[in-house]
Amino acid sequence: MTELKTLWLTETIRLREEHAGALEDQEANRLARSAGGDLPTRIEARALWLAERDGLTGALRHWLQGARLALIVLAVLATVSGAGLAFAALSDGQAPVNVFWALGSLLGLNLILLLSWTSGLIFAGDYGATLGRLWLWLSEKLARDAKAAQLAPALLLLLQRQKLNRWALGVLVNGLWLLAMLSALAILLTLMATRRYGFVWETTILSGNTFVVMTQTLGALPALLGFSVPTVEMIRASGDTALNIESARQAWAAWLVGVLLVYGVLPRLLLALFCLWRWKVGRAALHLDLNLPGYAPLREQLMPSSERLGVSDAAPERLHQAEGGANALDSDGALLVAIELDDQRPWPPQLPKNVKDAGILDSRESRQKLLEQLTRFPPERLAIACDPRRSPDRGSLALIAELARSASATRIWLLQAPPGQALDAERLGDWHTALQQLELPFADCAPMNWLESGHD
Template identity: 45%
Template sequence: MSASEASSHRLGRLEVHWLAELVRRHETRHGPLDDDEANAQARKAGPDFGARVLQRAALLGARMGWCDAVVRWHGRARMLLALALLLALLAGFAAAAGVLGDGGRPINVVRAVGGLLGVHVLSLLLWLFGLGLQGRMGGGPGRGGLLGRAWLRLVGVLDRSQAAADLPAALGSLLARGRLAAWGIGAVSHALWLAALLGAALGVLVLLATRRYGFVWETTILPAHTFISLSAALGALPAAIGFPVPDAALVAASGDAPMLEEAGRRAWAGWLLGAVVVYGVLPRLALALLCAGLWQRGLGRIGLDVSLPGYARLRPLLMPDSLRIGVSDPEPARMPRPQRHAAAASAADDVIAVALELGEDLDWPPQRSGMPWQDGGRIDSREQRRTLLERLAARPPARLLVAVDARQTPDRGSLGLVADLADRSAAIKVWARTAGRPAARLPQWRDGLARLGLDGALVEDEAAALAWLEQAGGEG
């Protein structure tokens, strides 16, 4: 197994698209990577352009260390989430102990409910408000939640390596499509709140089971029926699922003195624990499951936006016409050599230049500066090849310059066409275009032309190629 396969097999659907976005952003800012080998391998990934882009990104990601950085990011994310859940559970237990106290004083039920649920209710309302605001503004990257964003930021802070520097920005750009960010970070945020509220409920249950508390409500200006109505309203849902709650007489009696009777203490204890479970634990559990489900659903629909800058230039490299045509039979042991009939029989003085399967990012035709010559155009399809061969067979040119994309591996079809063109021209040169970058395929082009008997026909320099094409006479 290659290094790229060893790295990429650990990556899921999100991670592979994450790598593609990372590669796209890097090449948009810093220019194309040396991708000849990756492009050649990616063209074997299947007929779909998106699949080839993902395969190319996985290969480049393995080479640049980005695959390993993504795997490390996931490991840190899981570790920090487990640690944060544990801390949230302990924090919730500590909050319950702080609110209930040591039993030396009666519990003010209103302050106890506010202390256990107040911040939770406020954060939940802010999350719902932010989600609704995001919907009215037409989507965009979701904010998720305070705890979720803090967790995400901490994950990024723990890895300062060069390979991981662009991971958060690429992930944010990828998740900005739809509401994936909102659902993912929201699921983490609700899970952390759920752990804290479970810790609080566990703390209330343990302390009420091991200590004797009295319950009271106190006021200076509010009438007693206010607390009777409040306790009845908050106790309705807990009572519906079996939690004991105080009746109106017990609530009224608790305002005059701490409720110390056994039945009254049980009723208030059930009311307090039921409020934490029903208004704290259950909503967070439901929202965590909902966000997690929407996150998984969104992951199943995630895909490449090939209209983004950076992908357009890859299409001619990953989807060249010659590869779409395909070659079904195996390469012969020896390539046929051109007979060079035109070299002895040419009576025309035509000078022609053609572009053979040239990438769309390479301009054609080149600027003319000397002797006029004919532009044979881009030759990509079978029909264009047939038309060119018929034209040259009828009137062989004195000189023929064939421009090729040296970033692509020369296949048997390309070399065979060069042999046919050489047979129909008095003199031929092959101009290896490289887009100004070193091309690893030049030796393969040179070897392939040598097998055709065209040693020395390869020209790498543009000035030399055009000078040969525009010279006054002779093969050169």
């Protein structure tokens, strides 16, 4: 995952916690602490784990797919618009082409918006926001993921802190206009290659000298690139009627193409490249701002000066499935642990030599201590003993799921009732249902053979 995506997801998690309160993050904090690194690294590791758990990582992929589709839609619109400008400028060739009307059709709107973008960039820095909002709206709609709606605000806030939004919008705006101008240029050349056009200029209040000066001034820069400019005689003669001379038609056509290239295509190309360069430089300088609200409380949790035992967090909306064997660390050995057993039951049972006893987890401190140990030394096989006389409450199931994620393979041992007592069938069924949802194997007999050798 790129650094930008990491910061993006970190900012998304920060905004979620800022608006909805702290997330259930005990396991995320523990894994971030075990991964090591400085505080920004641990905050990012915590955010990535929470984003993966809560589906934001998948939502980001969907949003990026939607963003690419939205960009394709806008690119198609820009291409069609550019082609429309060229057709409007030259029409069907039945009548002579007024060169300055054609020039206005090709460059007028582009130059007006170019000046607006430049002035907005200098004085406000937010021109292009309308097109940017359109792109973000299309991206969200095409993503088809409700969670993706949280990503766009986080991205905007992330970019605004470094003023990168103006350069991102600059690449978008100038890139689309560059595509439109290239489309207009391509259609212009195609029409000129397949149809015969005559060129004239017309005026009521201006003199012919004005058009001579305008034509030569606009053609000065294209002439440096090798484009021909009509002679003074050609310009004056074209004021009366379209010259039926091949050299005159070619000179006017070359002049029109050169002006479109120099004043339409090249400025957009240079600005798009400039914005892209500023975007890449700014993106490389992006970093996590630890002064933002929400990060200060994480310092003691992720880099504690003294170990903090137990954090009271809000209940999660749902329990997350355990995935045996998902631990990336090398696992070894076998471990037996019990959850909240009463004094009537002797513990531990007799264990094979290669199976270790992790005791009974009956307090927050004992749970946290074991989870920290399992993070550093994950077992290959883990058996969790539970008393099915107790109800499978949310806390117990969350602990079982977290323990299971720390081992390569996990089995649940549902203990038999002590002599003279019986298990409640309905409560036992609740245990079976809950463990099936967690996708964990369970049995009512001791899995000692499996703990010792890895098979029954």
